[in-house]
Amino acid sequence: MTTKQFDVVVIGAGQAGLSVGYYLKRAGLDFIMLDNQETSGGAWLHTWPSLRLFSPAPMSSLPGRLMPKATEGEYPHRSEVLSYLADYEQHYQLPIYRPHQVQTVVRDNDALRVSDGKYSWLALPVPGVMKKFPISKDKTHISVNNAIQHTIKAQKHTKESEFL
Numbered sequence: 001m002t003t004k005q006f007d008v009v010v011i012g013a014g015q016a017g018l019s020v021g022y023y024l025k026r027a028g029l030d031f032i033m034l035d036n037q038e039t040s041g042g043a044w045l046h047t048w049p050s051l052r053l054f055s056p057a058p059m060s061s062l063p064g065r066l067m068p069k070a071t072e073g074e075y076p077h078r079s080e081v082l083s084y085l086a087d088y089e090q091h092y093q094l095p096i097y098r099p100h101q102v103q104t105v106v107r108d109n110d111a112l113r114v115s116d117g118k119y120s121w122l123a124l125p126v127p128g129v130m131k132k133f134p135i136s137k138d139k140t141h142i143s144v145n146n147a148i149q150h151t152i153k154a155q156k157h158t159k160e161s162e163f164l
């Protein structure tokens with residue numbers, strides 16, 4: 001099985017994955033994003049056609065790029081959310097590969113080996129990052145909670161001007 005090495009492997013390219021990808025790109029890390037769907041949109045691909053966001057567009061924006069206002073009323077339609085997410089990943093040229101259904105994440109020495117059964121990707125320990133998000137000794141995953149807290153903190157520091 002061919003293995004490629006990266007600093008970080010992100011599993012899933014829904015809203016959470018895209019936000020993480022934005023910050024990884026800003027940090028200049030070498031990363032890949034794997035998503036098991038044919039196209040962009042995450043869970044929004046599977047919602048009923050009439051669904052609208054319950055939060056207004058500005059409140060639903062991902063880091064760095066404002067969601068355009070809804071064309072009708074205050075709450076964007078499902079199709080507008082899908083367009084926004086597709087535009088977001090293209091705008092930031094996020095390295096998303098589809099479709100890849102990740103099946104396993106296992107420890108491989110100090111790194112993590114991610115596999116879809118056909119290909120595998122090695123997430124190498126990043127100095128500094130691994131200190132913040134240590135791999136627990138008895139488990140094979142990075143502390144997701146710590147990573148989320150870090151992302152939320154970083155988002156709070158995102159200036160309004162970055163949304164241009």
Ligand SMILES: Cc1cc2nc3c(=O)[nH]c(=O)nc-3n(C[C@H](O)[C@H](O)[C@H](O)COP(=O)(O)OP(=O)(O)OC[C@H]3O[C@@H](n4cnc5c(N)ncnc54)[C@H](O)[C@@H]3O)c2cc1C
Pocket residue numbers: 011012013014015016017034035036037041042043044047052053054055059060100101102103
């Ligand atoms: C009915 C509904 C209404 C909502 N309304 C709002 C709202 O108004 N405002 C708001 O801010 N939020 C809203 N949300 C919340 C939010 O927009 C969605 O839940 C959002 O999709 C969450 O993003 P996510 O990245 O966490 O997950 P997802 O969108 O589910 O993305 C995860 C991605 O990872 C992929 N994946 C999963 N497992 C694997 C694997 N093993 N290998 C590879 N890929 C994998 C999935 O297929 C998917 O593409 C709503 C949610 C729902 C369900």
